[in-house]
Amino acid sequence: MPDIEKEIHGAVFTFFSTASAVGKTLLSCNMASELARQRKRVCLVDFDLQFGDVCNYLQLLPQRTLADVQQAMLMQGEACHVEEYLTPYEYGGVVFYVLAAPKKLEEAYNIQSDYAIRAIRQLQTKFDYVIVDTTSMFSVLNLALLDLSTIVTFLGIVDFIPTIKNMKIGSDTLNDLNYDKHKIRMVLNRSNAKTRIGIDDVEKLLGEPFYHILPNDFRAASQSIKEGIPLVLKTERTDLGEALRDLVARYTNQGYEESDEGMDEYVGESWLSRIFG
Numbered sequence: 218m219p220d221i222e223k224e225i226h227g228a229v230f231t232f233f234s235t236a237s238a239v240g241k242t243l244l245s246c247n248m249a250s251e252l253a254r255q256r257k258r259v260c261l262v263d264f265d266l267q268f269g270d271v272c273n274y275l276q277l278l279p280q281r282t283l284a285d286v287q288q289a290m291l292m293q294g295e296a297c298h299v300e301e302y303l304t305p306y307e308y309g310g311v312v313f314y315v316l317a318a319p320k321k322l323e324e325a326y327n328i329q330s331d332y333a334i335r336a337i338r339q340l341q342t343k344f345d346y347v348i349v350d351t352t353s354m355f356s357v358l359n360l361a362l363l364d365l366s367t368i369v370t371f372l373g374i375v376d377f378i379p380t381i382k383n384m385k386i387g388s389d390t391l392n393d394l395n396y397d398k399h400k401i402r403m404v405l406n407r408s409n410a411k412t413r414i415g416i417d418d419v420e421k422l423l424g425e426p427f428y429h430i431l432p433n434d435f436r437a438a439s440q441s442i443k444e445g446i447p448l449v450l451k452t453e454r455t456d457l458g459e460a461l462r463d464l465v466a467r468y469t470n471q472g473y474e475e476s477d478e479g480m481d482e483y484v485g486e487s488w489l490s491r492i493f494g
């Protein structure tokens with residue numbers, strides 16, 4: 218358990234998308250693992266309240282969940298300490314903590330976003346990084362989360378036209394929300410999955426290049442989930458694992474200079490923008 222005496226103000230990294238099964242949970246688990254591997258204090262929060270997968274991906278059996286946190290906040294008010302409701306994940310000397318999603322659908326349904334947000338704010342005072350996995354919808358909870366996040370990863374895959382249409386709706390909505398342009402990072406996952414849609418065309422439609430691109434590796438991804446060991450913690454190196462590490466390095470500004478160069482070339486017309494235009 219982290220040093221609970223010392224108050225800090227940790228960064229909140231949220232993973233969001235407008236389609237399901239794009240890799241939010243896989244990325245959240247790997248981001249938490251890589252930061253913990255670097256000896257940061259990390260808490261991974263599962264806010265896919267109804268169908269959360271974090272504990273499945275990490276093979277954890279949580280005793281307590283966000284439902285218990287809300288219950289305690291209702292009963293005890295300020296005396297509720299969220300860190301007492303976490304489940305530790307440990308592998309090869311790397312440790313981080315998980316705030317699990319409720320176990321029952323009815324508990325998930327009854328979570329109020331005010332309490333969920335209060336939980337995140339408390340965790341920020343104890344952890345260097347709070348990593349938040351979400352669902353694919355512009356809900357009250359997710360909008361509040363986007364507001365308080367330090368960095369939002371807007372994750373997408375390029376597979377079918379409806380997915381791209383929803384990515385466009387998502388990116389336009391995020392633009393309308395007027396966040397700092399460094400806060401929202403558009404990341405493409407499974408980039409070499411078989412598809413006839415060009416990444417360039419999608420970037421033109423969205424009006425900006427992807428910040429980071431992760432390769433498709435079905436075998437590595439499914440094996441890591443089967444074993445409950447995130448890719449970045451495995452001794453076997455994979456391109457996907459390395460690309461995930463690179464993403465963490467960029468988010469924590471390790472040896473990367475951000476630049477806006479090349480943004481202009483993405484504001485053009487494409488066949489996709491003619492469909493959706």
Ligand SMILES: Nc1ncnc2c1ncn2[C@@H]1O[C@H](COP(=O)(O)OP(=O)(O)O)[C@@H](O)[C@H]1O
Nearest residue numbers: 237238239240241242243407432433434435438
């Ligand atoms: N880069 C990748 N290459 C291959 N498979 C991936 C990749 N990223 C995620 N997956 C697979 O896609 C599926 C959905 O991932 P998940 O993280 O659960 O998505 P989400 O949380 O957005 O619903 C999982 O089976 C996972 O193994």
Ligand SMILES: [Mg+2]
Nearest residue numbers: 241242265270
């Ligand atoms: Mg998920």
